[in-house]
Amino acid sequence: MARIAPLTLLWLILxxxxxxxxxxxxRLAVGTVSPLLLNALRWAIAALILLPLGWRILQAGSPLWPRWRRFAVLGLLGMGSYNALQYLALTTSSPINVTLIAASMPVWMLAVGALCYGERARHAQVLGALLSLAGVLLVLSRGDWDTLRQVQLVPGDLYMLMAVIAWAFYSWMLARPGPGERDWPWAEFLMAQMAIGLLWAGGAALGEWTAGAAHLSWNGWVLVLLAYVAIGPSLIAYRCWGLGVAAVGPTIAAFFGNLTPVFAAVMSAALLGDPPRWFHAAAFMLIAAGIVVSSRR
Incomplete structure (x- = not known):
C-alpha cells in the first residue's frame, strides 16, 4: 500500500x-438566500478575506494573465459550477438523492482520468470505488436497503450529477498544474482561481436576479451562514483539497470525498439529538477499506 503521511490525511479529511x-x-438557506446568489456571496467574501495574501497575482505582468484561459476553466469548474449546482440541487432534491449522486465521485474520477488523461483504472481502484460506494449507500439507507428503492429522481438530481462531473474535471486539472504553478504561493494560486471564478458566479447570480428568482433576507443567521461557507468550505477546504490532490492524486482523493455523507449523517444525528447508529460505524469501515484498497500499488 502507498503510504499516506498523517499530514496528508488531515488535508484529505478536513x-x-x-x-x-x-x-x-x-439546505438551511433554502427560502432565505437563493442558491446562485448564495454562491456568489460566498466567493465574494472569501476573495476579500484572501486578498491581503494573494493580491500580487492580480497585478499586471503576473504569471496569471498569460494562462488566463486555464484559470477561467478552473474557476468555472470549481467556484462557478460545483457549489452553485449543489445549492440548486438542494432546492428541489432531497438530501438522500444529492448524497447518493455525490457518492459516485470515484467513478467519475476514474472515467475522466481514463478518457482525458490516459490514466488506466487499476482493479484495486475499481474495487475500492465499489467498497466506498457501498459504505455511502449503507449510511443513506440507514441500514435498511428498502429505503433506496423509494428514491425518485427530480431535476435537482441532474444538477448534482453535473456538479460531480465538474468537480472531477477540476480535480484532475489541479493534479496537472501548468509550468511553474507548483512554485506559486498557495494564496496566489487560490486567488487566481477565485478571482475568475467569482466572475462566473457573479454572472450566474446576475442572471438569477434578472429572472426575478433571486432573494435574500438579511438577519443574524444569514451572516453566520455566509461567514461559515466563505471560510470553512471555501478557503480552508479548497486549500486542503489542493494539497491532498497534489500529494496522492485525484483518484485516491475522491475516496476521501465519500466521507462527506458520513460526516453529514453524524452532524444531523447530533443536531437532532439522535446518537450515531451501528451503520455509521460500518459505513466508515467500508469507506476506509475502499481508501486502503485503492491505495495499493
Whole structure:
C-alpha cells in the first residue's frame, strides 16, 4: 500500500468534514438566500478575506494573465459550477438523492482520468470505488436497503450529477498544474482561481436576479451562514483539497470525498439529538477499506 503521511490525511479529511457542514448550511438557506446568489456571496467574501495574501497575482505582468484561459476553466469548474449546482440541487432534491449522486465521485474520477488523461483504472481502484460506494449507500439507507428503492429522481438530481462531473474535471486539472504553478504561493494560486471564478458566479447570480428568482433576507443567521461557507468550505477546504490532490492524486482523493455523507449523517444525528447508529460505524469501515484498497500499488 502507498503510504499516506498523517499530514496528508488531515488535508484529505478536513474538506469532507467542512463540505458536510456546507451541505447542511445550503439546505438551511433554502427560502432565505437563493442558491446562485448564495454562491456568489460566498466567493465574494472569501476573495476579500484572501486578498491581503494573494493580491500580487492580480497585478499586471503576473504569471496569471498569460494562462488566463486555464484559470477561467478552473474557476468555472470549481467556484462557478460545483457549489452553485449543489445549492440548486438542494432546492428541489432531497438530501438522500444529492448524497447518493455525490457518492459516485470515484467513478467519475476514474472515467475522466481514463478518457482525458490516459490514466488506466487499476482493479484495486475499481474495487475500492465499489467498497466506498457501498459504505455511502449503507449510511443513506440507514441500514435498511428498502429505503433506496423509494428514491425518485427530480431535476435537482441532474444538477448534482453535473456538479460531480465538474468537480472531477477540476480535480484532475489541479493534479496537472501548468509550468511553474507548483512554485506559486498557495494564496496566489487560490486567488487566481477565485478571482475568475467569482466572475462566473457573479454572472450566474446576475442572471438569477434578472429572472426575478433571486432573494435574500438579511438577519443574524444569514451572516453566520455566509461567514461559515466563505471560510470553512471555501478557503480552508479548497486549500486542503489542493494539497491532498497534489500529494496522492485525484483518484485516491475522491475516496476521501465519500466521507462527506458520513460526516453529514453524524452532524444531523447530533443536531437532532439522535446518537450515531451501528451503520455509521460500518459505513466508515467500508469507506476506509475502499481508501486502503485503492491505495495499493
Amino acid at each position: 474538506p469532507p468534514l467542512l463540505w458536510a457542514g456546507n451541505a447542511v448550511a445550503g
